[in-house]
Amino acid sequence: MNSACLALAIALPIVGGALMPLLRLPDKKRNLLIEILVLATSALAFACVLRRPETNFVLFHLTGNMTFSLRLDGLGSVFTCLIAALWPLATLYAFEYMRHEERTTSFFACYTMTYGVTLGIAMSEDLVTMYLFYELLTLVSVYLVMHPMTRKALRASRTYLYYSIGGAAFAFIGLVFLILYGTTTNFVLGGVLDMEKVGGNVQLILLVYVLAFLGFGVKAAIFPFSGWLPKASVAPTPVTALLHAVAVVKSGAFALMRLTYYSFGTDFLRGTWAHFAVMSIAMISVIYGSTMAVKETHFKRRLAYSTISNLSYVIMGVTMMSPAGLLAAMCHMVVHAVMKIGAFFCSGAVLHQSGIEYIDELNGLGRRMPFTFGTFVIFSCSLAGIPLFGGFISKWCIAMAAVETAREIPYAYAVVGVLLYAALMTAIYVFTVVVRAFFPDRGSVTPHPEVTDPNWEMCLPLAVFAVATLVLGLHSGPLLDVLQSIANGGF
Amino acid sequence: MNFVQNFPCFSIVLCMVAGIISTPLKGKGAKRVTLFIVSLVALLSFVTLLYILFTGTGFTYTMGRFPAPWGNELRAGLLESLLATVFSLVVLCSLLGGMDLIFTDIAEDKVNLYFILVDLLLSSLLAILYTNDLFTAYVFVEINTISTCGLIMIRESGRSLIAATRYMIMSLIGSGLFLISIAMLYGVTGNLLMEYIHVEILELAASGQYQVPLLVIISFCTVGLAIKSGLYPFHSWMPDAYGYATISSSAILSSLVSKSYIFLLIKIFYCVIGFDLIVQSKIVNVLFVFGLVGMIMGSVSAIMAKEIYRMIAYSSVAQIGYIYMGIGLATEAGMVAAVFHILTHAVTKSLLFLSAKGLNEASGRKRVYPALQGAAFRNPLAGAAFLIGSLSMVGIPTLAGFISKLLFATAAIDGSQRKMLPTLIVLEVSTILNTIYFLHTVVRIYTPVGAPEEYKDVRIHPTPGRIGALVALILMNFGLGLFSQPITDLIRAGIEMFA
Amino acid sequence: MMITWMFGAAILLPVLSGLFLLLRRGKIQNRRLKCVGIFLVMALTALLAVGLICSPDYELTVWRLTDTISLTFRLDGLARLFMGMTVAAWTLGGVFAFEYMKHEENEDRYFGFYLIVLGVLLALDQAGNLVTLYLCFEMMTLTSLPLVLHNMSHEAVMAGLKYLFYSIGGAFTALFGIFYLFANGLTGSFTPGGYLSAGTVSYTGTTGMTLFVLLLIIVGFGTKAGMFPMHGWLPTAHPVAPAPASAVLSGVITKAGVLAVVRVVFYMVGADFLRGTWVQYTWLTLALITVFMGSMMAYKEQLLKKRLAYSSVSQVSYIMFGLATLTVDGFVGGLAHFIFHSVIKDCLFLCAGAIIYNTHRTRVDELRGIGKEMPVTMWCFTIVSLGLVGIPPFSGFVSKWYLAVGSLGSGTGVFTWLGPVVLLLSALLTAGYLLILSIQAFFPGADFDYADVKKHEVNALMTVPMILYAAATLLLGMFPGTLIGFIQNIASAVL
Known part of the structure; x- marks a missing residue:
């Protein structure tokens, strides 16, 4: 396939989204158009993945050896597929969810543009290009956070903005160092550092790696830079679900994979203090996220904290610095995307149908919205890592990678411990919801007797995600095979 | 002598x-x-640039009939002609962008005076760029000061008068120091033309004579020009001056005037004193430190500013800090970055001022933040322009600011180890601070107002000049961001021509 | 082929009918029909299970989650033992519940989950490798949760959550070990005698770390068995459940923890690997602490069901102690005690249930003279109490005998004699907290007013299970040969 298709896949939603407000269509037609646009992009993206263009596509030259160019490799394909699969469904959900909101056209314009930008991150050939899309992602998605236009939303959007751009600023240091000390800025599995140039500056480069890690980690909500994520849950649910559980935060995790495995290289990093540092950061984030989630009583914020902890699962996988670690990270990236977007959609459905935001108000709602909470049980089990559900497989992979790494670096056993601590916390914070919904305290009243399950536009994505969670749990062999070969550099 | 070689002189005289x-x-x-x-x-200027590119060498142009080592000379290299081109383009854009306001802000009988001042300013800018002897430089520095004062106070509002006075005092202190250093140089070397001074100084340095006077000269000259260009902590005149002048003035002043002094300083460093000597004198370290402090303090002040113009003005303080930091790195790469940032800042700051004016008009001429809410919807072009300017300042790739940042960072890493980490950290912290004040404003202007009726009467009909200026500046921003390679090459070649 | 079908049917039949009941809850008006249906399902499941028990050993891989993780089920002696106990307890508990649940709400939900847990337990008993075991274990926790919080009072819901979090926490602790063992090469299915002692696989783990994770596994799965220090949930959760549920929770589900520990220690790692290590001593210590502590707490406790729950804490750790001696006799004693304790504790809880159902009395001191009101119940209560204390010819004596013998022959230093001493002490306490009840029930003292005491026994649906249990206690105590022989077969294979 022609490599220009990559650019087309990115440009389609960006341009389409940007033009949308100019068309001034009535809501129905606009929705149809957007869905077609998104589906077409997804189709194109899948086509790109299936018949991968061999060559890269250079958008333009920046300075001598810096180009903005696109190329699809294994890791990028995984992310592309993930995004392309989730976006149409999330858009569908958003139509129904946003029906009664204002300024929907500009919302959907940004929503669609974000799609293109995220694809850009997935398809970037080098660090510079990724950095560009990374910054753009912040900018287009910030509008989505501020969309409710309440004081809270505005404050959240500013926080998001400062955190993200600040993070990118530190990632920028890594970028500059790679330009100077690397053979190229392109992503090559195994890293691109030029050891001759590095020479005696090993410690410095390690420091830079940690800085860049923290920088990109901001989007992946690592502790202590995770403050924006729970705040940003004021955004409409389709945004929290798709962006703050998948697109944006996974871009951060994705960037960390690129940084660790494809830029600095694991051979260079393994066993150094930087390795320990990033591993510790990931573990602390997991503990922080999962503990805070237990404390939080706001439904969406609880899920947001859960996202913090789960993203750091991915990062723990990344910090194993081995092919198995990369495999585990990718696996959890995929699985978490599916289950968390589902869980968020459940919370969104609750909010949309009943207006309930806090968990202690959910008394007995499971009876009223059996479908929504039925799927929520599936996502909960998956999040908690119960076998047969997707989450178990990815946790299994992470643990296997950790134990393998721990043979050389015993510190990695702590990762397994943290994983299980977090799993317990996860069980606590998801199952309390389930229990409250299905087994309300005797005497507590279900406040909204007329609440029902939402209509098909919201239920369909839920069903699809629930089925996907189960399929990932039951039959993950093919997925793992593909990820395995990517992690080993086969693609 | 080729006819083109007359052009620098022509441009000055024409103005x-x-x-x-x-x-x-x-x-x-x-x-x-x-x-x-x-x-x-x-x-x-552009033709001159092409000519120099084509011939590959710069040239000197003797004004009047006194041959060297006497008389006045102009010297045109790549850098001079490049900056001259950009500067005149920015003046053009700024004038076009604020044209309608010049006629409303300024009393009718003084409008022609305004243009006279602009002409004078441009001529002095060009002269400062092109000059090859220190005395001419000094003369035009003074002309520059006077015309700048005029541009600030011509609006005749109370605050602009105060601002002009402040500027005048600061500027004269700077000029005074500069003059003293020139006088001492003349005393020590007996020359005013740069090359000749340079030769003498090299001899003096080699012989070890006049070490203390030389140090005094270097520091006076540096400090004088630093004061004039508004390096922190000599920036106090800026916010008022930029905030209350008519918008074209603000744009021109913030983008160009202080930059011309900086360029003069660079030129003196290379052509007069010699860069090695400058590095030895450690004066660059002083500039470096003040540059860093300026980056942070400027941004912090900008965050605290309550109205948009002051915010942009304080941002200039920070940006000048960037430039001095680049100079302070004392490497060629740092210098390239500094000069590139001069260009970046010139095209971005004028864009920001012009667009801020547009936003201000769309908000009932109120300049405080709350009034600006939703202004970008009322004046989409200004909103977009402000957005792009902000993003450039924050350093989003594909815009000029990103390349500046990249050049600074690369220069820092390539340079001395001691300066690397402070530079990088301050650079990143300042990026974050930039984000805070610029994007805060962006969020503000893109937040719809609760009661749109309040602004129902606001009808924005930007003049074609305004549109053209904004679009041109936006394009220049993108141009610098996307096709930076030839420009950085040019700057590098230009700096090598100095040495 | 036939086996596969039977196996699938035995698990799916109760699960699917349970789900059906859940979906149709409140819609089936005819209670009698419903109860008959449920009984048929249980009976059929029991038949299928018996069929499986009688069939030769098998190993079935039903699904592959990934290339390395498969869901495998295998039938061996241990599985037979547990399956037999499970279906027996479930059927009797179910019959009891037909009557008992009349006074609770939401009985459809109760029976639905009751059936589902049965299926899950049957699967758990036959789990053939670590992952399958873990899967079934988690499923058991989740599906048995509704049984615990059934009456949905605030207390019950909180107890349910406590149960859930302790269980899951324990399972995750064990999961650490599973991760470690699996990642280092112990990927096969359960084999009597284990892999490590025999050295039949290439194992990459270090001894120190392996021992550590084994302790984690023991403590983790031991949570379910109420072993110190993770016993806190048990006295909270068991009493709030409806009595028949408490019976199976105490009688069968706690034993799942035992099963899991046995599987890991004796079927994956091997007893020799553990023998004489600090982990064995820790395990012994924990078990003894639990035995003693449970008895003490039970002695102090005034709520009847809670007292029984503490008693379970203590008794299940008898089993743990027997296993921890790593001797044939200890193993036999442990597994025998598993059966006996299940029978006895089921019966005790059913008795308590009958009392609550009939008289709404829950405190121990309210039970004076109740022997006159409910003689059958209290007779059963007395018989099984004697069994639990360990008085010949009742069953508890046999298992305690083996436990003591095992302990004495274990060569574990101080534990050889400390174990029997603690067991003895605990038996005395058991007598103290159980027999005192019988005494007060039948001999309320001279000042007791017999005037308003009327005999009103519960009906046959409730008495028959209790009587059967009591009879079993007696019979197993008098004729333990077959059972002991069967367990000895298992023991000789693994030790």
Whole structure:
């Protein structure tokens, strides 16, 4: 396939989204158009993945050896597929969810543009290009956070903005160092550092790696830079679900994979203090996220904290610095995307149908919205890592990678411990919801007797995600095979 | 001598002539003359640039009939002609962008005076860029100061008068120091032409004579020009001056005037004193430190600013800090970054001022933040322009600011180890601070207002000039961001021509 | 092929009918029909299970989650033992519940989950490798949760959550070990005698770390068995459940923890690997602490069901102690005690249930003279109490005998004699907290007013299970040969 298709896949939603407000269509037609646009992009993206263009596509030259160019490799394909699969469904959900909101056209314009930008991150050939899309992602998605236009939303959007751009600023240091000390800025599995140039500056480069890690980690909500994520849950649910559980935060995790495995290289990093540092950061984030989630009583914020902890699962996988670690990270990236977007959609459905935001108000709602909470049980089990559900497989992979790494670096056993601590916390914070919904305290009243399950536009994505969670749990062999070969550099 | 070699002199003289012609004219006429001349100067500078590129060497041009080592000379290299081109383009854009306001802000009988001042300013800017002898430099520095004062206070509002006075005092202190250093140089070397001074100084340095006077010269000259260019902590005049002048003035002043001094300083460093000597004198370290402090303090002040112009003005303080930091790195790469940032800042700051004016108009001429809410919807072009300017300042790839940042960072890493980490950290912290104040404003202007009726009467009809100026500046921003390679090459070649 | 079908049917039949009941809850008006249906399902499941028990050993891989993780089920002696106990307890508990649940709400939900847990337990008993075991274990926790919080009072819901979090926490602790063992090469299915002692696989783990994770596994799965220090949930959760549920929770589900520990220690790692290590001593210590502590707490406790729950804490750790001696006799004693304790504790809880159902009395001191009101119940209560204390010819004596013998022959230093001493002490306490009840029930003292005491026994649906249990206690105590022989077969294979 022609490599220009990559650019087309990115440009389609960006341009389409940007033009949308100019068309001034009535809501129905606009929705149809957007869905077609998104589906077409997804189709194109899948086509790109299936018949991968061999060559890269250079958008333009920046300075001598810096180009903005696109190329699809294994890791990028995984992310592309993930995004392309989730976006149409999330858009569908958003139509129904946003029906009664204002300024929907500009919302959907940004929503669609974000799609293109995220694809850009997935398809970037080098660090510079990724950095560009990374910054753009912040900018287009910030509008989505501020969309409710309440004081809270505005404050959240500013926080998001400062955190993200600040993070990118530190990632920028890594970028500059790679330009100077690397053979190229392109992503090559195994890293691109030029050891001759590095020479005696090993410690410095390690420091830079940690800085860049923290920088990109901001989007992946690592502790202590995770403050924006729970705040940003004021955004409409389709945004929290798709962006703050998948697109944006996974871009951060994705960037960390690129940084660790494809830029600095694991051979260079393994066993150094930087390795320990990033591993510790990931573990602390997991503990922080999962503990805070237990404390939080706001439904969406609880899920947001859960996202913090789960993203750091991915990062723990990344910090194993081995092919198995990369495999585990990718696996959890995929699985978490599916289950968390589902869980968020459940919370969104609750909010949309009943207006309930806090968990202690959910008394007995499971009876009223059996479908929504039925799927929520599936996502909960998956999040908690119960076998047969997707989450178990990815946790299994992470643990296997950790134990393998721990043979050389015993510190990695702590990762397994943290994983299980977090799993317990996860069980606590998801199952309390389930229990409250299905087994309300005797005497507590279900406040909204007329609440029902939402209509098909919201239920369909839920069903699809629930089925996907189960399929990932039951039959993950093919997925793992593909990820395995990517992690080993086969693609 | 090729005819093109006359162009630098022509541009300077043309500007002055334009000023003289404008004297009897009414505002409209003066405007036409000025616009024409500015465009012409841009064209001439560009041709000069091409010529130098084509021939591969710079040239000197003797003014009057006194041959060297006497008399006055102009020297045109790649850098000079490049900056001259950009500067005249920015003046053009700023004038076009604020044209309608010049006629409303300024009393009718003084409009032609305004244009005269602009002509004078441009001529002095060009002269400062091109000059090859220190005395000419000093003369035009003073002309520059006077015309700048005029531009600030011509609006005749109370605060602009105060601002002009402040500027005058600061500027004169700077000029005074500069003058003293020139006088001492003359005393020590007996020359005013740069090359000749340079030769003498090298000899002096080699022989070890006059070490203390040389140090004094270097520091006076540096400090003088630093004060004039508003390096922190000599920036106090900026916010008022930029905030209350008519918008074209703000744009021109913030983008160009202080930059011309900086360029003069760079030129003196290379052509007069010699860069090695400068590095030995450690004065660059001082500049470096103040640059860093300026980056942070400027941004912090910008965050605390309550209105948009002051915010942009304080941002200039920070940006000047960037430039001095680049100079302070004391490497060629740092210098390239500094010069590139001069260009970046010139095209971005004027864009920001012009667009801020547009936002301000769309908000009932209120300048405080709350009033600006939703302004980008009422004036989409200004909103977009402000957005792009902000993003450039924050350093989003594909925009000029990103390349500046990249160049600074690369220079820092390539340079001395001691300066690397402070530079990088301050650079990143300042990026975050930039984000805070610029994007805060962006969020503000893109937040719809609760009660749109309040602004129902606001009808924004930007003049074609405004549109053109904004679009041109936006394009220049993108141009610098996307096609930076030739420009950085050019700057590097230009700096090598100095040495 | 036939086996596969039977296996699938035995698990799916109760699960699917349970789900059906859940979906149709509140819609089936005819209670009698419903109860008959449920009984048929249980009976059929029991038949299928018996069929499986009688069939030769098998190993079935039903699904592959990934290339390395498969869901495998295998039938061996241990599985037979547990399956037999499970279906027996479930059927009797179910029959009891037909009557008992009349006074609770939401009985459809109760029976639905009751059936589902049965299926899950049957699967758990036959789990053939670590992952399958873990899967079934988690499923058991989740599906048995509704049984615990059934009456949905605030207390019950909180107890349910406590149960859930302790269980899951324990399972995750064990999961650490599973991760470690699996990642280092112990990927096969359960084999009597284990892999490590025999050295039949290439194992990459270090001894120190392996021992550590084994302790984690023991403590983790031991949570379910109420072993110190993770016993806190048990006295909270068991009493709030409806009595028949408490019976199976105490009688069968706690034993799942035992099963899991046995599987890991004796079927994956091997007893020799553990023998004489600090982990064995820790395990012994924990078990003894639990035994003693449970008895003490039970002695102090005034709520009847809670007292029984503490008693379970203590008794299940008898089993743990027996296993921890790593001797044939200890193993036999442990597994025998598993059966006996299940029978006895089921019966005790059913008795308590009958009392609550009939008289709404929950405190121990309210039970004076109740022997006159409910003689059958209290007779059963007395018989099984004697069994639990360990008085011949009742069953508890046999298992305690083996436990003591095992302990004495274990060569574990101080534990050889400390174990029997603690067991003895605990038996005395058991007598103290159980027999005192019988005494007060039948001999309320001279000042007791017999005037308003009327005999009103519960009906046959409730008495028959209790009587059967009591009879089993007696019979197993008098004729333990077959059972002991069967367990000895298992023991000789693994030790």
